[in-house]
Amino acid sequence: MSDPTNQDPQITYTEIDVDLDVQEILLAASQHDIPKLRQLVRTQSTLPDASNVKDPETGYTPLHSAIAACEPETESQAQVNGAATNGATKPIDPELLKSGETTVKLLLQEGAIWNDLDNNDETPGCLARRIGALELYELIVDAGVRAEMLLNRLDGYEELSDEGDEEKEAGGAETAPELVDASAQQQEPASAVDMENAAAPANSDVTNTRFLDSNLNITNDRILDSDQNGVMMAWESDIMRKSAKALLPRPGLKVLNVGHGMGIVDGFLQEQAPAAHHIIEAHADVVAEMKRRGWDSKPGVVIHEGRWQDILPGLVGAGETFDAIYYDTFAESYADFREFFSEQVIGLLEQEGKWGFFNGMGADRQISYDVYQKVAEMDLFEAGFDVEWEDIPVPKLDGEWEGVRRAYWVVDNYRLPLCRFMD
Numbered sequence: 001m002s003d004p005t006n007q008d009p010q011i012t013y014t015e016i017d018v019d020l021d022v023q024e025i026l027l028a029a030s031q032h033d034i035p036k037l038r039q040l041v042r043t044q045s046t047l048p049d050a051s052n053v054k055d056p057e058t059g060y061t062p063l064h065s066a067i068a069a070c071e072p073e074t075e076s077q078a079q080v081n082g083a084a085t086n087g088a089t090k091p092i093d094p095e096l097l098k099s100g101e102t103t104v105k106l107l108l109q110e111g112a113i114w115n116d117l118d119n120n121d122e123t124p125g126c127l128a129r130r131i132g133a134l135e136l137y138e139l140i141v142d143a144g145v146r147a148e149m150l151l152n153r154l155d156g157y158e159e160l161s162d163e164g165d166e167e168k169e170a171g172g173a174e175t176a177p178e179l180v181d182a183s184a185q186q187q188e189p190a191s192a193v194d195m196e197n198a199a200a201p202a203n204s205d206v207t208n209t210r211f212l213d214s215n216l217n218i219t220n221d222r223i224l225d226s227d228q229n230g231v232m233m234a235w236e237s238d239i240m241r242k243s244a245k246a247l248l249p250r251p252g253l254k255v256l257n258v259g260h261g262m263g264i265v266d267g268f269l270q271e272q273a274p275a276a277h278h279i280i281e282a283h284a285d286v287v288a289e290m291k292r293r294g295w296d297s298k299p300g301v302v303i304h305e306g307r308w309q310d311i312l313p314g315l316v317g318a319g320e321t322f323d324a325i326y327y328d329t330f331a332e333s334y335a336d337f338r339e340f341f342s343e344q345v346i347g348l349l350e351q352e353g354k355w356g357f358f359n360g361m362g363a364d365r366q367i368s369y370d371v372y373q374k375v376a377e378m379d380l381f382e383a384g385f386d387v388e389w390e391d392i393p394v395p396k397l398d399g400e401w402e403g404v405r406r407a408y409w410v411v412d413n414y415r416l417p418l419c420r421f422m423d
């Protein structure tokens, strides 16, 4: 057994120094003391990553501390100025908010991670939103957009390189964490969110292939993969109905749906009486189920068995075009989605056509949802599309997740996208 009194004094002093350094930075951040904070994070600190230190008890980073300092007091239930109150929250002092903004901007410039988690599972943006500091929330969202755009570009850059490709395809190289829960390990910040299920790893090729090789559990109200991830759930029906109606406003149009799942959106598309209805589906179990339900004998329906990556070039080559396109796949990354709209939709959509997608990116945390809405908007713009968003309230889903590995939907409103070619 070791003797606890026999410690190396050097180590003890170093630990104390490190702790004091951390507390000094966090204090300067919470006091919005810009000169001191700048000095500490730039020059004075011996810490390797001074902008991202953490309080061991709360998990607060300097960003958390700067934002938390703006939290308005709750007027005491008991008495304020002698009168009883209802416990309402006071507005944030404008001066405090202003100094908070300057501090947050400085920290972001100095490399503070926008989505690091504290011990309460909150990112700095979550904290800002909870206390009503919306100006600070927007600063963090913008930082998230910049980080994600950069990472997405770097991801594309890596793909151009020949070297190491085999390793990447074998699943060895791609370790970038997903947008939401990677936040705690954000020295290598997040990237490549999954389009729907944030529980699935972000390596699109390997993950999609593994998903397509796995057995599915298909019931009346859900499809689960072999890891109990929700592939599709009946609570999404209202979203599917509204998407189908927005895409096909009148009968006689030509539509393409990518990803049949439970056939919910395809059912609603059928109700709009399309002249032709193409469906691409890659999973053998889903294809078998759709045939069992007679989809292959519905008038005007054409089923393409396989991945859209393999099917669409043939359709483009054959000169097929559509008035409406819908995209809702599973276990694909944002990079796949971007490839879909920037490389494929362009060749398939009629000039006056409309297209949409299941907008589940980052939906297990409001700030991630907001960041990815902006990222998608910018990439859609770059690819030549305008997008309109319609907010649809999502009912409370508390009972829905029983038996599902992870709740992939947490935010209050679904933002339904409707995209068109720019004028």
Ligand SMILES: C[S@@+](CC[C@H](N)C(=O)[O-])C[C@H]1O[C@@H](n2cnc3c(N)ncnc32)[C@H](O)[C@@H]1O
Pocket: 196, 208, 231, 232, 240, 258, 259, 260, 261, 262, 263, 264, 265, 266, 280, 281, 282, 283, 286, 306, 307, 308, 309, 328, 329, 330, 331, 332
């Ligand atoms: C979320 S479900 C679609 C749900 C559908 N919107 C509905 O209303 O029921 C996703 C579907 O996409 C399919 N899928 C996944 N990757 C695909 C790919 N690369 N190409 C085509 N289909 C794919 C899955 O097998 C699954 O059936």
